[in-house]
Amino acid sequence: MTTSTLGSGVPDAAGAPSTAASRLVLRRILRPWPLGLGALTALSAFAYLWALQLGQRSEYYAAIALSMSQSWANLLFGSVDPAGTVSLDKIPGSYWVPALFVRLFGFSTWSVNAPNALATVAAVLLAAFTARRIARGFGLEGGATLAGLLAGSAVAATPILAAVARSNQPESFFVLALALAAWAATKAVERASARWLVGAGAFIALAFQMYMLEAWAVWPALAAGYLVTRKSWWRKIRDLAVAGAVSLVLSLTWIAVVALIPASSRPYVGGTYSNDPFEMVFGYNGLGRFSATADSSDYRSFTPPFSGEAGVLRLFNVEVAGQVAWLIPVALLAIVVLLVLRMRLPVVVFLGGWLVTFLAMFSAVAGMHQFYTASLALPMGLLVGLAFAVARSRRVLWAQLAMIGVAALTAVLVGLAYPGYLLWVVIVQGVLALVAGALLVVGARRRARARGWVSVIAGAALLLTPAAWSLDAMNHENSINPVAGAQSAMGGMGGGFAGMGGGFGGFPGGGGSSGAGGFGGFPGRGPGAAAGNGQPGGGGSSVPGGSDAGGRDGGPARDGASSDGMGAAGAGRSGSEDAVLAYVQANRGSASYLLATFGAQSAAxxxxxTDGDSVLPIGGFSGSDPAPTLDTFEQLVSSGQLRFVLMSSDGGFGGGGGFGGAGSTSSSDSEVSAIREWVTQNCTAVDGITDLYSCSAG
Incomplete structure (x- = not known):
């Protein structure tokens, strides 16, 4: 006989499994790792994506993404103009995803900037997962969560990486590719795995498509780490040879494809004398980057002078320190800590060698933007996260105190170099360092819950000031030379030399009204600043002026944000540019090209x-590439495909006596100079519009 349970008040047993499962899922979600990872993801996404549509974009790189989106051929070759006349002066890997975003979502500031932000979030998460996996493999079950969250937070809190993430500069995808390489490389050296070594080589080849030779700088550290694994020397050398060969072949794939396609069937390779992709990668972007000058070399490379003189202490000068130096000393200390605490030697050799190699490279290169150093975030973050987690798990007091103390001292020294900017944060970090140290010394680590809170306080003592600089990057943007913190907030050059004037852009600074223009005519720094590197002073290019108008895409401008108009610097259009655009659109007739300009900066x-109308960028990025030739140019005019030519390009790098422009003495400029001369002799100046010429079909 059965007894009914209705009304007995006893819960139905059928609901028990689902309730238990829900509780189990909830408990798992509320564990430190998923909870911390969710918070890290949310904070990173907020910092990089919030109000991105109202921010700035580099008009030059935005035009490249738009041009590449016009056809699959343009996407492959990295064409800087919709008609596919000339390519980028680099491998276009970093622009493939932004171009696809433009193709899918239409052209806007959001569609060209969002891919970089998403790539940076992915890199942060990969760093966290990599550090956690390494720590677990080392037997640190309790410390693995701390290692992962601290490593990911350190990467996210690198100010220059945060600044780049909110721009359309090409660095973010390189950092993501390096994060993938780090994931595979650490597996390779942990397990002495040939398969993972080949995978790491493939990811390094992917990074090569993003940033060329800089990607190969990971290989010495990876090889050193693999050579100290427990394998026979013959097998280690064989594995390295195979993986290196695979990496080399994959790295050179794009170069080989372009080289094998007839020159008449593709754009001219930007930055070269001979229309050769090998020259572009290994000459212009290779040897040319280590030239002794900061304006040009035998390869006419652009070596930006925004980071001070090359040397051992370059990364600690006032131009660079606030962007990336916060964790350099503690990361170097982390190498020592990991060695002393007998962390797996191959991992330490790889990560430590990677950091030291990149530090040496950035200290030696002739000239660079500050954002080149964003790639340091990965080895620094992984080393700091792992070292502190190992020391914390093993309760090695001296190592924890030393790392917290070095990080806090660095924050104080770097912070004092920028007086008046977030000094209260530096003070708070110093106080937190003292509190964390005291808690460690008096034994708060004895209780599990107290240990967790001490770890949180210690993490803040390590990262608070750079994290604050990174968050403040949301309010002060510059997509031409992205910088975070004091340089952007105080309207400085973003790290340019004092007294440098307006050469190479003269970013807003110091207040002089007489500074030279560049990069679209940003005001120079200091009174009477002279134009640098042959650029004419005082003005912006014909695309655009130096005013920051409203927000993009119809929104209000935030600090430094500019309107959705034309311009190499992303500033709003002036009346003269509106006049040029209105005139050529009304009078182009059946011409294929809207107009021609000297230099891709002016064309951008x-x-x-015009949402991707054909504009002919004579001379490419530098304004001195022999593309098109005079014969080709004459044919375009005589056939009626081209009618209007805009002669002025003072604010860009090309033409007007700028970098590699008509004022240069390089023999490769003869075609550009010949076109200028031909236009002045055979075309008619348009009344009322400065520097615009009308050419009649013959």
Whole structure:
């Protein structure tokens, strides 16, 4: 006989499994790792993506993404103009995803900037997962969560990486590719795995498509780490040879494809004398980067002078320190800590060698933007996260105190170099360092819950000031030379030399009204600043002026944000540019090209303002590439494909006596100079519009 349980008040047993499962899922979600990872993801996404559509974009790189989105051929070759006349002066890997975003979602500031932000979030998460996996493999079950979250937080809190993430500069995808390489490389050296070594080589080849030779700088550290694994020397050398060969072949794939396609069937390779992709990668972007000058070399490479003189202490000068130096000393200390605490030697050799190699490279290169150093975030973050977690798990007091103390001291020294900017945060970090140290010394680590809170306080004592600089990057943007913290907030050069004037852009600074223009005519620094590197002073290019108008895409401008108009610097259009655009659109007739300009910088604003209309960038990025030739140019005019030519390009790198422009003495400029001369002799100046010429079909 059965007894009914209705009304007995006893819960139905059928619901018990689902309730228990729900509780189990909830408990798992509320564990430190998923909870911390969720918070890290949310904070990173907020810092990099919030109000991104109202931010700035580099008009030059925006035009490239728009041009590449016009056809699959343009996407492959990295064409800087919709018609596919000339390519980028680099491998276009970092622009493939932004171009696809433009193709899928239409052209806007959001569609060209969001891919970089998403790539940076992915890199942060990969760093966290990599550090956690390494720590677990080392037997640190309790410390693995701390290692992962601290490593990911350190990467996210690198100010220059945060600044780049909110721009359309090409660095973010390189950092993501390096994060993938780090994941595979650490597995390779942990397990002495040939398969993972080949995988790491493949990811390094992917990074090569993003940033070329800089990617190969990971290989010495990876090889050293693999050579100290427990394998026979013959097998280690064989594995390295195979993986190196695979990496080399994959790295050179794009170069080989372009080289094998007839020159008449593809754009001219930007930055070269001979239309050769090998020259572009290994000459212009290779040897040319280590030239002794900061304006040009035998390869006419652009070596930006925004980071001070090359030397051992370059990364600690006032131009660079606030962007990346916060964790350099503690990361170097972390190498020592990991060695002393007998962390797996191959991992330490790889990560330590990677950091030291990149530090040496950035200290030696002739000239660079500060954002080149964003790739340091990965080895620094992994080393700091792992070292502190190992020391914390093993209760090695001296190592924890030393790392917290070095990080806090670095924050104080770097913070004092920028007086008046977030000094209260530096003070708070110092106080937190003292509190964390005291808690460690008096034994708060004895209780599990107390240990967790001490770890949180210690993490803040390690990262608070750079994290604050990173968050403040949301309010002060510059997509031409992205910088975070004091340089952007105080309207400085973003790290340019004092007294440098307006050469190579003269970013807003110091207040002089007489500074030279560049990069679209940003005001120079200091009174009477002279134009640098042959650029004419005082003005912006014909695309655009130096004013920051409203927000992009119809939104209000935030600090430094500019309107959705034309311009190499992303500033709003002036009346003269509006006049040029209105005139050529009304009078182009059946011409294929809207107009021609000297230099891709000048062409960029007109390309974006017309949502991808064909603008001919004579001379490419530098304004001195022999593309098109005079014969080709004459044919375009005589056939009626081209009618208007804009002669002025003072604010860009090309033409007007700028970098590699008509004022250069290089023999490769003869075609550009010949075109200028031909236009002045055979075309008619348009009344009322400065520097615009009308050419009649013959």
């Amino acid at each position: 604003g007109y390309i974006t303002a």
